[in-house]
Amino acid sequence: MMSLKKKVQILSDSAQFDLCDYSADKRQRNANVPGIYYSSMKGCKVPLFKVLLSNKCFNDCKYCINCSKREFTRIELESSELSKIFMDYYEKRYVDGLFLSSATIDDVDNTMEKLIEVVRILRHEKGYDGYIHLKILPGASRELIKRAMELSNRVSINLETATADGLSALSSTKDYKIDIIRRMKWIKKIHDKNPDITPSGQSTQFIIGAVEETDQEILKRISWLYDKLDIKRTYFSSFQALEGTPLENKPEPDPRRSIRLYQADALLKSYNFKLGEFEFNDGGFLDLEMDPKYVAALKSDIFPLDINTATYDELIRVPGIGPISAKRIISKRRKSRINSLDELKGIGAWVKRAEKFLYIDGYQSSLDKFQ
Ligand code: SF4
Structure with a gap:
């Protein structure tokens, strides 16, 4: 029988592809304690427990480590088990916060209920009042999203691509407009009505290079997200051709692409840049050699x-x-x-x-x- 430590190791390894405020630095603090990542927040290194409730997934996202078509060890923790592990880490001062996500085990709302139960136990039974970033699963019901928001500091739902066509090339089960954009709009509405819940708002993530989308398309979508949905942060995860996934032979993007997108994103978010100020090449991509602010200034x-x-x-x-x-x-x-x-x-x-x-x-x- 697999040990709990081994299970947590596998589930935290699967969580590494989900980025969050703390995810820039993935060094583990202690090799004997799986799931702990040092990460940056306001110039400080913060230890975070970053883990999936389960890596069982019925979805077939072609780039994903948990893709249903990939053969590997599938595990699920009980909500009570996961909350106990977290409290143990927290009381031993291994971590200062939780980033909790999950693959979609069987049914979206059923999985979402299990995630919420972890957080409910922490807040209402264990008295934990620290930082929690909770993932919202695409397609989750409005009621469960609201409950998740009432218990978390931040929520996020991964957009993954800039366009609906992009997502349908990667997943046969997720609907871009309904399962993701509509849910992001609900999160905004719920937050606007109750600004005290989920004080850190919502963030999202794009996977870069898994589909043939241009930087221009991605930045256009991000610009829209900031304008219409008041997104707090956008993350870029560079596509990795993982063994056993349908995209295992696809070439990976130049790692500088994500760096330039992070720089361009900062210009949209904090420098009042408009999409029209960026310089793209004929293919719609940013210059890989120079940062986009410098390129824009030269022109x-x-x-x-x-x-x-x-x-x-x-x-x-x-x-x-x-x-x-x-x-x-x-x-x-x-x-x-x-x-x-x-x-x-x-x-x-x-x-x-x-x-x-x-x-x-x-x-x-x-x-x-x-x-
Ligand atoms: S829904 Fe898609 S991206 Fe999320 S864990 Fe399942 S296969 Fe991966």
Whole structure:
């Protein structure tokens, strides 16, 4: 009979493809304690228990480690068993939070009930009031989504692709508009009505390179998600050709693609960028060699800017100046003019990157592009 430790190891290995706030760093804290990941949050490393309730799945998503067509050891934990393991980890101070997901065992709502039961036990029987990120399964009922939200800090549902056609190429069971987009809209509505529940809102994830979607299509969808559904975070999981899946022979994407998408996503979310500001090649892809903000700046006709008169929105478009340094520049200008690159450096800007896009006191240090 398989040990509990081995089961948790298998289920946490299966969970690694689901990304969340904590998932950037997957190093395990202790090889003897499966399911623990060090992850980044607000500059701190936070240990998180990241696990699936089950890896049994009736869905056939072609890229997925749990795809029904793949042969490997299938396991399911009881809700009570999983909540007990988590509390044991928490009380031993191995972890500070839980990321809980599951493959779809038999029926969507039945599986969702089991996930919710884990969280209910933690909140109402064990008195746990820390961080919980709970996955919503595509197709879950509105009632169960609401219950999940009442018990969690954050929920997420994976969109996986930018278009309905993309998803139907990967899964014969999930309907993009009904099972996913409609559920994301419900989450927004429930949250808008009760902002106190699920205080960290909803996030989503795309799988990059499993279908022939362009970066332009992906960023168009993300832009829509931020505008219409108030998504808090978007994650990109680079497609991996896993052995035993229908896509095991498909070439994997260049890993830089996900990095450029993360950079572009940050521009949409935190820099007020519009889709039309990005530069795509003829195929609809971002430049893999340079970050999208720099590429956009090279093509933009707003540069060079006068550091002493540029607006906040203009300043954050300068490579090497982010929202924090742009705010500092504006605050400093209220007291006195900025007269040198050294002053700009003191404010926290990356001067080497920024200087060719700026006039400082009527002078621009590198005019090559603008002459
Ligand atoms: S629903 Fe699809 S993506 Fe989710 S676990 Fe099952 S096969 Fe994997």
